[in-house]
Amino acid sequence: MIPTYNELENLETAIKAVHEHSPVAHVLVIDDQSPDGTGELADRLAAKDDRIQVLHRAEKEGLGRAYLAGFQWALARDYELIFEMDADLSHPAEAIPRMVQAAESGADLVLGSRWVSGGGVIGWPLKRKVLSQGGSLYARLILGATIKDFTGGFKCFKRETLERLPLETIETAGYGFQIELTWRALQLGLHVVEIPITFTDRVAGLSKMSTSIFTEALLLVWKLRWSR
Numbered sequence: 001m002i003p004t005y006n007e008l009e010n011l012e013t014a015i016k017a018v019h020e021h022s023p024v025a026h027v028l029v030i031d032d033q034s035p036d037g038t039g040e041l042a043d044r045l046a047a048k049d050d051r052i053q054v055l056h057r058a059e060k061e062g063l064g065r066a067y068l069a070g071f072q073w074a075l076a077r078d079y080e081l082i083f084e085m086d087a088d089l090s091h092p093a094e095a096i097p098r099m100v101q102a103a104e105s106g107a108d109l110v111l112g113s114r115w116v117s118g119g120g121v122i123g124w125p126l127k128r129k130v131l132s133q134g135g136s137l138y139a140r141l142i143l144g145a146t147i148k149d150f151t152g153g154f155k156c157f158k159r160e161t162l163e164r165l166p167l168e169t170i171e172t173a174g175y176g177f178q179i180e181l182t183w184r185a186l187q188l189g190l191h192v193v194e195i196p197i198t199f200t201d202r203v204a205g206l207s208k209m210s211t212s213i214f215t216e217a218l219l220l221v222w223k224l225r226w227s228r
């Protein structure tokens, strides 16, 4: 699943990369009425390739809402492994086969992780690296978990994992959504495995990271802690 908001310059390349490394994968683009025409581009790509489908949503409601709609879509069909992946080419498609393998070897949730040995980030200023690593450390300490990359958005869920997660209770819209999903999986006693990835900062288009997304994540961690 690839959520998009103004990713016109990136989307086609991102889908091509997925199919280069995983020709059998189906791609669902979840577009929130991008003003730049990403949704129309997705429709044109879908018309040419049966493996591509598009979910058009009425308005921009954040990454979390877009993914929840995508999860519902996938669970209504017979998909076994469901991936989250950004459209901006930050997530390396070459990791997909390794993530599939981890899921097939028993992981209920596989995280593409920047902060385990062998992983990393290319192109981020120090400030953003500190924010990401600091954010994961903060979540790890407060929640008492051993996950190194809590905020990453490159994930592979087994179908059964999504079926067990309390998706209807999740209200987090921004990056906190990623922390919350991973935390809920750990709470259920599910097996979460981190696979090293090299994340490359976007070259085209703009990041949707904002102060409100950051604040939401900061507060969420405490909410999760007390909701044990």
Ligand SMILES: Nc1nc2c(ncn2[C@@H]2O[C@H](COP(=O)(O)OP(=O)(O)O)[C@@H](O)[C@H]2O)c(=O)[nH]1
Binding pocket: 002, 003, 004, 005, 006, 007, 030, 031, 032, 060, 061, 062, 063, 066, 085, 086, 087, 088, 090, 153, 202, 206, 207, 208, 209
């Ligand atoms: N559908 C949808 N996609 C979004 C929304 N916000 C962000 N995205 C997508 O989520 C992915 C990650 O966002 P991005 O801005 O790259 O975050 P960053 O890499 O952490 O700065 C990209 O594919 C975005 O286009 C949203 O409100 N709706």
Ligand SMILES: [Mg+2]
Binding pocket: 086, 088, 090, 202, 207
């Ligand atoms: Mg990005």
